[in-house]
Amino acid sequence: MKRLWVRHIREALHTGFADHIDMSDYTQASDSVREKSFLSRSLAALAVQRFTELSAAEAAATVVDGTGDNGIDAIAIDALQRRVILVQSKWDGSGDGSLGLGDSRNFTAGFKDLLDTKFDRFNARLRAQEAKITEALDDVNVTFILVVATTGRTELAAPSSAVFSDLLDEMNESQQVVSMETLGLSDFHSFISEGLGGSRIDFNVQLENWGTVSEPYEAYYGVVTAASVANWYEHFGDRLFSQNIRKALGNTSVNEAVTHTILKDPQHFWYFNNGVTALCESVKKTARGAASRTFGDFSLTGVSIVNGAQTVASIHQAAHKGEAGLNEAMVWVRFISLEGCPDGFATAVTRATNTQNTVETRDFVSLDPEQGRLCTELVLSLKKTYSIKRGEPVPSPEHGCTVVDATVALACANREPSFTVMAKSRMGSLWESAEKPYRTLFNPTVGPYRVWRCVEVMREVDATLTRLKGQLDGRPRSICLQGNRLVLHLVFRELDLQRIEDPEYDWPSELKRVPMLTEKSLTALTNSIDEAYPNNYLTSLFKNITKCRDLVQKVRSGTEGIDQGTDGK
Incomplete structure (x- = not known):
């Protein structure tokens, strides 16, 4: 064979x-x-x-x-x-x-x-x-x-x-x-x-609390156990997604969250997950359970999951880590029959179910009164526009900034390097909680001058690194690119931030130091990496809190006068 x-x-x-x-x-x-x-x-x-x-x-x-x-x-x-x-x-x-x-x-x-x-x-x-x-x-x-x-x-x-x-x-x-x-x-x-027509997938499924839509096209919906979904993937793999615009994406942060819910909080899975949509050449209700909507057995032919590929693959991954929650976790499913549907309907469903706008953590931030306060104060104090919600016009650099700009700048200005790592690798984690780290960055003590001046420093550092990038190659160039936020953090640690909220402070003079401090910080960071982590993959190095904290300590211990007159909170 x-x-x-x-x-x-x-x-x-x-x-x-x-x-x-x-x-x-x-x-x-x-x-x-x-x-x-x-x-x-x-x-x-x-x-x-x-x-x-x-x-x-x-x-x-x-x-x-x-x-x-x-x-x-x-x-x-x-x-x-x-x-x-x-x-x-x-x-x-x-x-x-x-x-x-x-x-x-x-x-x-x-x-x-x-x-x-x-x-x-x-x-x-x-x-x-x-x-x-x-x-x-x-x-x-x-x-x-x-x-x-x-x-x-x-x-x-x-x-x-x-x-x-x-x-x-x-x-x-x-x-x-x-x-x-x-x-x-x-x-x-x-x-x-x-590719030879041998990929048609047929199987039977039992839906709990099922329902049906008969017009204009036939479809059935209900819930199944996560164990059943894991079994589909075990038998058919990525062939289940033959008509999907994407296959399973591997271990993304979203997929890891799905797996975690199955293993640790299975009873809430149905509430936390959008479920699965599949197109079928035909869907037939069997005689079993015909008198009840509590359970129903269905025969499916030509199945293709067009939305929920990541859910299915993550459930299968959870099955390999433990079966405890698979029978307890319930998954919302829809099976749409293509019998009697017009040409192009399957493609339209696939496209529509995969391109609907998703709610991001940034969208919840826009509900925080502190953001509204900053928006008002930036206009009144500095005549600057502050864009908070997705879809709002992004102001030109000289006229304002976005909540993304503010979050990254404030995170890197914080004395704790872990905030810088999150700003670099897991931006959404800075917005996920109403407590730390979000409340550390955005609270009543944070005023418009701090926000705007931190953003100015970030932009100046980015501009300097862009210029330096053209002069470097190989590993130093990669450090310049991938270590940009750690460089920004090091620059903030050298600036005098004690009076950053003071409108009368001679901030332009302080800002003029940034290009020189950026070059100095990049050189020191590169030397520290070559000394302490010469064989580390830079892609993962700048996402590691412990190692980044160590690098900051090494750079600062080797630089004279860093701590004089700094606050950096």
Whole structure:
């Protein structure tokens, strides 16, 4: 069976990618060598398609395999989901192989070089994407998926597995940044089968407290146990989301919250979660329970979940961490029958259920009277506009700021570095609670001058770092970009903030010091990182509260006169 599946995949790769994979560097190679390279590159492109909506030609363009690839065979930037997919692929004709220890080390080393923007260590194919990759790396919320793609075994040998485990432990020590997927023979065979009409999903479901909508199109709704939902994903995986605009996104903060609720607070899950919407070729009510709406059995054919993919995947993840809450947690579900629906209706439902505006933590902040007070005082005291709600016009820099600007600036001005880390990596956490940290930043003692002057410092630091960025490359440049908020915090610690609320204070003179202090802080921070954390991944370093607090202490202990006349609260 393995060799048969390998042959199926080989034929599918030739059919899908023969006209798209660049093989210009193998013109002098033997047919067997060229064929193996083509299959490995095509497999990398197919793996990219597994995580994106790219066409065959677009996926083939992500392949960077070749001399000097530094362990990375394909790299795709998913700007919409703010993630980077990196692939290492190995074609195995036996169906039994796996990724070796050397290849595992090369892959992780290449990933580290990429994070440090050491593009000189990569070939021309990857460097051609340098601008897009750099832009993605500059995004503090970007996540990474490392994909091992092979036509062999899914399970890695213990030494290779340990290489990736060590990487994930370091990168994800403070929050989820990197995830790993291993795609083997069975995964790829299932994937190509989906394109041959073999992906229809049929199953039966029991709905509790069910109801129905008959006009204009038939649909049924009710609740099911989380255990049932986990079972769907266990059997069908991401095939459940064949018509969705996105597949499961891995370990995002939202998904982690879903999993936490299932495990720790299952009785409230229905209240906290929006549930699942699925399109079906048909929905049939069976005879069982026909006289009652308490329970009803339904036969579903051609099921595709178009909204709630993250809920389903998170429930499945919770199932692997413990089954205690799965039977207690209830999930709201809708099954829409496409029988009798007009052409295009399925697409319209998919688009509509995935593009409705979501409520963000910022929206709740707008209800706080303190924000209204600051808005009024900024206008009356400084003639500055303060934009609080999403959708409001954003004032030009000289005429005002937003609540986002104010939150980041005030957080970095606080003496506690943990606020700076949150401003960099988990912005929403600064708004989530009515107590700490939100009340530390926004309370009756915080006036308009403090808000506006802190924002001015932030903008001056950002402008200086933008200028310095053009003079740097490699790891120092990455520190300049990813450590920008910690630099801002260090600058605030050197400024005299005791009189920041005083309208008569000679603030312009203090502000003039900021560019010099920014350069000084960046240099000191870079030196401290090189000394204390030379091998740390910068992406995760600046999200680690303990290490950032340590860096601040090291920088300040090595700088004379920092504490003279500072308050920084």
